[in-house]
Amino acid sequence: MLPWPPLRRNEPSVALRPWGAQASDAATLAAAWSEPDIARWTAVPDAHDEAAAARWVAGEGARRDQGVALDLAITESGVPEVVLGEIGLALVEADRRWAEVGYWLFPAERGRGRASVALEVFTDWVLRDLPINRLFARTHVDNPASAAVARRAGYELAGELPDGAQVWVADREG
Numbered sequence: 001m002l003p004w005p006p007l008r009r010n011e012p013s014v015a016l017r018p019w020g021a022q023a024s025d026a027a028t029l030a031a032a033w034s035e036p037d038i039a040r041w042t043a044v045p046d047a048h049d050e051a052a053a054a055r056w057v058a059g060e061g062a063r064r065d066q067g068v069a070l071d072l073a074i075t076e077s078g079v080p081e082v083v084l085g086e087i088g089l090a091l092v093e094a095d096r097r098w099a100e101v102g103y104w105l106f107p108a109e110r111g112r113g114r115a116s117v118a119l120e121v122f123t124d125w126v127l128r129d130l131p132i133n134r135l136f137a138r139t140h141v142d143n144p145a146s147a148a149v150a151r152r153a154g155y156e157l158a159g160e161l162p163d164g165a166q167v168w169v170a171d172r173e174g
């Protein structure tokens, strides 16, 4: 069972909260899954409608409790009802405790440093408080904003995959 975070940063204002805390979350998520950049660069389910998003939100607690994935909505501090984006992890190497991070913002919320701050806050918390030793991000050369977020959040470039994706890594200290 993963512990629950009170994660926030003031400048720029970023807070991370669970999906499902607001009635509008399923509609918000369905809209995000239909946004072209988000659909292109992140793993979104085949079904994009609100019913599918509601099922996904309902399953979030179970995925978290099983330790396989954890996704949080990005909001401004004190404005939990307006979702700016999402940040989350999926456990990919259970034995080594490695997990992959993913993140997105709605187009209107980009360009203000909030994805980088969300990733920084999330990474600090996960590597300090959760049983995860390494977080990594995979970014594509055609998506430089995504690599910039990883770099700004303190991830180090570890290498390149045959498909051209860059791999960025943050490790638990000590």
Ligand SMILES: CC(C)(COP(=O)(O)OP(=O)(O)OC[C@H]1O[C@@H](n2cnc3c(N)ncnc32)[C@H](O)[C@@H]1OP(=O)(O)O)[C@@H](O)C(=O)NCCC(=O)NCCS
Pocket: 011, 012, 037, 038, 041, 042, 102, 103, 104, 105, 106, 109, 110, 111, 112, 113, 114, 115, 116, 117, 137, 138, 139, 140, 143, 145, 146, 148, 149, 152
């Ligand atoms: C990747 C993505 C989240 C990046 O969003 P973003 O808004 O560019 O990222 P940030 O929130 O870190 O904003 C950084 C920008 O805000 C600016 N900024 C403004 N105030 C800032 C502050 N206080 N601190 C840092 N940056 C600030 C930076 O200059 C930067 O602009 P630049 O890239 O033109 O230099 C967004 O493009 C997205 O959702 N894409 C679709 C999904 C996706 O690709 N996900 C990643 C898959 S690996």
